[in-house]
Amino acid sequence: MTKVKACLFDLDGVIVDTAKYHYLAWKRLASELGFEFTEEHNERLKGVSRMKSLEILLEVGHKQNLFTEEEKLKMAEKKNNWYVEYISQMDESEILKGVKEFMECIRANGIKTALGSVSKNAMTILNNIGMVKYFDTVIDGTKITNAKPDPEVFLKGAEELGVAPNSCVVFEDAKAGIEAARNAEMHCIGVGSPLILDKADFTIMSFEEMTLERLEF
Ligand code: BG6
Ligand code: MG
Secondary structure (H helix, E strand, O other): OOEOOEEEEOOEOOOEOOHHHHHHHHHHHHHHHOOOOOHHHHHOOOOOOHHHHHHHHHHHOOOOOOOOHHHHHHHHHHHHHHHHHHHOOOOHHHEOOOHHHHHHHHHHOOOEEEEEOOOOOHHHHHHHOOOHHHOOEEEOOOOOOOOOOOOHHHHHHHHHHOOOHHHEEEEEOOHHHHHHHHHOOOEEEEEOOOOOOOOOOEEEOOHHHOOHHHOEO
16 A cells, blocks of 8 residues: 655646636637637636647637637737636635645645646736645646646656655546646546546545545555
8 A cells, every 4th residue: 555645736626616717718719719619618628738728729619720820829818818817816715625624634744745737827826815835846837848648747746845656646627637647657536527537546526525544545
């Protein structure tokens, strides 16, 4: 049995439900481009980088070959400006249930913590919700070159914490994130439906279900 020495947390959809703000901003862009973007389409964007998300959105609207790289960068920037406007209103009331209690418990028991997110807005969110102090290290989109499912974000986190990958567990709500954890050879707990997150070791619907005892693999 492995004793977990570090927990690595994704941000969007794990610590806070920012997926709804990403969705609102992408939907607004799609609407400007003249097509509908549904919540079901949005599932495909979870855990995916900003530019890859734009490619998927354009594919949904059958507009993938219509724009230059420069135009695409402008569109992504526009979406991001709307997103930043939405998240600027966030405060600690948006932290998902049970997250703080679980993190306080593991940290009191000597388990290290890292944030592992591909978002370039991660620090803004952590500051707005007052959770910077809960992490020993933060790896975000400004520190990596390869988005999930590449394992870079989690391997960097483990390295900064000085913990071997097989003693780490990742908490993830996206299929791409679970794949990234697997590629890093880490344990992985899915946050969400077991039907979608079927490659996780097990899934929880909320951190209220998490205990120290469940961190044994
Ligand atoms: C991930 C989100 O955490 O970050 C994706 O799940 C998002 O939806 C990605 O596209 C990149 O985020 P940002 O904030 O840098 O555009
Ligand atoms: Mg996520």
